[in-house]
Amino acid sequence: MTTETQATETEPERKTETKTETETKTREEGDPPAKVEPYTCNGKKLSALRGPRGAKVTVRPSIVEPGQRFEVRVVGVSEARVNLAGVSDKPFGAEAKPDGNDAVASLTMPANAPCGNKLITVEGEISDQASIAVGTRP
Structure with a gap:
């Protein structure tokens, strides 16, 4: 997009935007969007549960397939223990490592994890919870 500035003696300065050629071209029929x-x-369609804005614990991505890696970030702490419930008979978790002002744990969802939303608990300098969804794509 290009921006042009126009001004006259009687009117204040005003900006007008003109779309460039690439912005006005339409998608060709043979190239549908992904x-x-x-x-x-x-x-059934699976939706991830979302925590409140500004939550101390974030999970990326919020939905994974069994065997896929994910990251749990705990804001404002240097260490934390991250535990995942509902995926195994044995305790499953990891120690979060310092990353700037946060602590980050990288985990891999067990290959035999059942689908659905799973609880993530964080213990250490703070105690908090988050969730991650486990599903498959057709």
């Missing part, structure tokens, strides 16, 4: 299939659990 479509991403939603994650499913037992044949």
Whole structure:
């Protein structure tokens, strides 16, 4: 987009924007937009649970497939223990390592993890919770 500035003696300065050639071209019919299939659990669409804005614990990505890696970031602490519930009979977790002002733990969802939303608990300088969803793509 290009911006032009115009001003006269009687009017204040005003800006007008003109779209460039690449912004006005339409997508060719042979090149459809990429479509991403939603994650499913037992044949139903799976949605991730979202925490409150400004939460101390974030999970990226919020939905994973069994065997996929994910990251848990705890804001404003230097160490934390991250535990994942509902995926195994044995305790499953990791120690978060310092990353700037935060602590970060990288985990891999077990290959045999059942689908659905799972609870993540954080212990250490703070105690908090988050969630991650486990699903598959068709």
